[in-house]
Amino acid sequence: MLRQTGIALFALAGLAACAPSVPDSAAGVTSNSYRSAREAQLQGAIPTAPVVSSETLTPGAPARARTLAEVRASAELAIDSTEAQNTARLAAANSGAVPLQASPSNPAPELATGSTAGISSENDFKAVSTERTIQDDKALIERNRSLYTVIQPEALPTRPDGSVNVVAYALATNNRVGQQLYKRSSFRAEAKYARACAEYASPDLAQAAFLAKGGPDKDKLGVDPDGDGFACTWDPQPFRNAVR
Numbered sequence: 001m002l003r004q005t006g007i008a009l010f011a012l013a014g015l016a017a018c019a020p021s022v023p024d025s026a027a028g029v030t031s032n033s034y035r036s037a038r039e040a041q042l043q044g045a046i047p048t049a050p051v052v053s054s055e056t057l058t059p060g061a062p063a064r065a066r067t068l069a070e071v072r073a074s075a076e077l078a079i080d081s082t083e084a085q086n087t088a089r090l091a092a093a094n095s096g097a098v099p100l101q102a103s104p105s106n107p108a109p110e111l112a113t114g115s116t117a118g119i120s121s122e123n124d125f126k127a128v129s130t131e132r133t134i135q136d137d138k139a140l141i142e143r144n145r146s147l148y149t150v151i152q153p154e155a156l157p158t159r160p161d162g163s164v165n166v167v168a169y170a171l172a173t174n175n176r177v178g179q180q181l182y183k184r185s186s187f188r189a190e191a192k193y194a195r196a197c198a199e200y201a202s203p204d205l206a207q208a209a210f211l212a213k214g215g216p217d218k219d220k221l222g223v224d225p226d227g228d229g230f231a232c233t234w235d236p237q238p239f240r241n242a243v244r
Contacts, residue, residue, distance in 0.1 A: 099165040153243070165209040166204055170236030171243065177235055181214055192222035193232075203234035 100106070175181055200206040206223055207230065213220045216229030223231035230236065 026028070164208045166207045166211070166234070167239050169207070169211060170239035172237060173229060175228060177228055177230055177237070178228055181229055182219075182227040184219060184225055184227040188227070189222065189225035193225045196222045197232040200232065203232050206232040207234040 143224065197206055200209065210216070210219070210221055210223050210231035215221075215224065219225070219227075221231070
């Protein structure tokens, strides 16, 4: 038993001899050399305080206040300068002529005198009375009346080629638009009427074609579905009114 205990103690002593030593972490902190170096560093980082001067400052001279007369004179000078600039600019834009300033003291404008050729004086009794007498005016009126030419209405001329004359047809009839005089078929009359009238540029051309194709007794073109003898929208009344 004692032998085993001795062997164990001997083994523990050998392990203790082989283990590394633990460094002393507080040795450097408490050393005098570190403390001295730290204090020297802190003392060197503090800057030197500036020196305050004891000189006395001399106050400047106070600014002199401008009087009312000086302010008014300065404003008038600025206004005069602006007006002079505006006058020069307007004169340059007006062919170099200085513009007229509106003022009651301006002289009255001069009336143009001399020749007034081209201006009639018929409304001036004094001027007319010096130029001619009442008898002269009467003779002038009679002379103008003798030059009048009155054209009397005449019968329409006959066309030499025998073509249809819608004016003569309008004057030869007396029924109204829409007043039926001729028998017409109602089978598809409206559709045929719209399609046929769309082919003509004017109602006069439609009426002329209608009469040339046997109208008004026959409506081969389908342009007179109501049987009044007038194709499409043709109206004879303007021609009738012209000869009344």
